[in-house]
Amino acid sequence: MKAVVAQETGPPSVMTWTDAEPPKPAPDECVVKVEACGACMHEVLVRRGDRAQGTGFPIIPGHEVVGEVVEIGADVVDFAAGDRVVANQRQRVCGKCRECRMGRETRCPRKVFLGDIGLNGGYAELVAVSDGSLVKVPAGLTSPHVAIASCAIGTQLNALRDVARLELGETVLVTGAGGGVGLHAIQLAKAMGARVVAQTTSRNKVEAVREAGADEIVLVERGADYGKDVMDVTGGRGCDVVLENVGAASFASSVKTVALHGRLVLVGEVQKTPPRVEADLVGWRGRDISIRSAASTTRRQLEDVLTLMERGVVTPVVTDVLPMSQAPRAHQILESGSATGRILLVPDSAG
Secondary structure, eight states, X not given: OXXXXXXXXXXXXXXXXXXXXXXXXXXXXXXXXXXXXXEOHHHHHHHHTSXXXXXXXXXXXXXEEEEEEXXXXXXXXXXXXXXXXXXXXXXXXXXXXXXXXXXOGGGOXXXXXXXXXXXXXXXXXXXXXXXXXXXXXXXTOOSGGXXXXXXXXXXXXXXXXXXXXXXXXOEEEESSTTSTTHHHHHHHHHHTTOEXXXXXXXXXXXXXXXXXXXXXXXXXXXXXXXXXXXXXXXXXOOEEEEEESSOHHHHHHHHHTEEEEEEEEEOOOOSOSSOOOOOOHHHHHHHTOEEEEOOSOOHHHHHHHHHHHHTTSSOOOEEEEEEGGGHHHHHHHHHHTOOOSEEEEEOGGGO
8 A cells, every 4th residue: 555654753754655564454443445634733743753652653644534444353343344434533442441431532541542653544545443443424424524523623522512611601712723623613612602712823814713703813923922812802801711722832821811710721732742831820729710631532522523514513624635645745834834724635546
C-alpha cells in the first residue's frame, strides 16, 4: 500500500508518500480502506517532536479516519467487510479497565492514540483499528467530511456538554474560534442555547466565525490580552464557560474572562510541552471557578455527534481537500495558522 511515513521528527519534509506494508488485523481489529483522514495540529506537534509521550518513530500519522472495513480479525463480531466506519482517534483501548467498562474509554490507562506509534495511522490507504475504537457511519452521511466527527467535533461536545455541563442561556467564550475545532464549538454551543463570544486573531476568519453562529467576535492581534474586550462585550459579567482551544498562549487572558462560578475547559495546546502558566489561586478561589480539561471523545459521544450531523444540527467545516502526497503542504498550512476549519487528506489513488 501507499502511506505517508515520517522516519523521524523534523519539518514537514520528513513526511514522504511511499510504499509501506499493509496492516494485518489483530484478533480484535478491523482493516479499514481509508476514504479520508483529517489533518490535525496534534499530528504537527508529534511530527515536530513537541509531543514525545506516547509516541514512537517511524510513524504513519493520522487519527481522524473514515473508510470501509475490508478485513476483520477473528474476534470481531460487531463489524463486517463493507461497513463504513469512522475512527474514534485511538487505535485501541483495553476494554477491560474500570474506565472502559464505564464508557469513559478516553481515560483508559492502556489506550494507544492512532498514528502516534509505529506504521499504522490514517495518512494511508489502509489502517488497522480495534473494534472498540470504531463507530458505524449512518447511511445518510455520505460525505468524506465525516472523518473529522470525533476529534474536531466530538471533543468539543465532550467539553461543552459533559465536562462544562453547559446550561441553556449561558455565555460561552470560544478561543481560536476560526480553526478546525473552534468553528464546530460555536455551532454546538448555539445548538445548546448558549450565547457565544468568539475570539480570533485572524481578520480573514471573521466571516467564517460569524457564519458559524457567533453572537460577538473579539478580534485581537496574536499574543494580545483580550480579557478586557471579552468583559466589555459581556457587560462586565464574563463567561460562564470558556473553551480554551489554544492553550498556554491565551490562558492568562481566558481565565480573566471566567464569570463567578464559571468553568474553564482546557481543550487544545499548540505550544511545545511542557507549557507553563501562572496561577492566581486567591483570585480563582474567590470567584469559585473550576478549571478542567476535555481529552478526545468516547464512542458514545462520537455516536451523538453523528446523530447531530445526520439531523443537520452541526455541519463539518472542511476548507481544503488535498491528496496525501501533499501532507507536508497540509502541515505547513496548519503551522501558519491560516487554516479555517479542517483540512482533509485523501489517498492519491482515490483521485
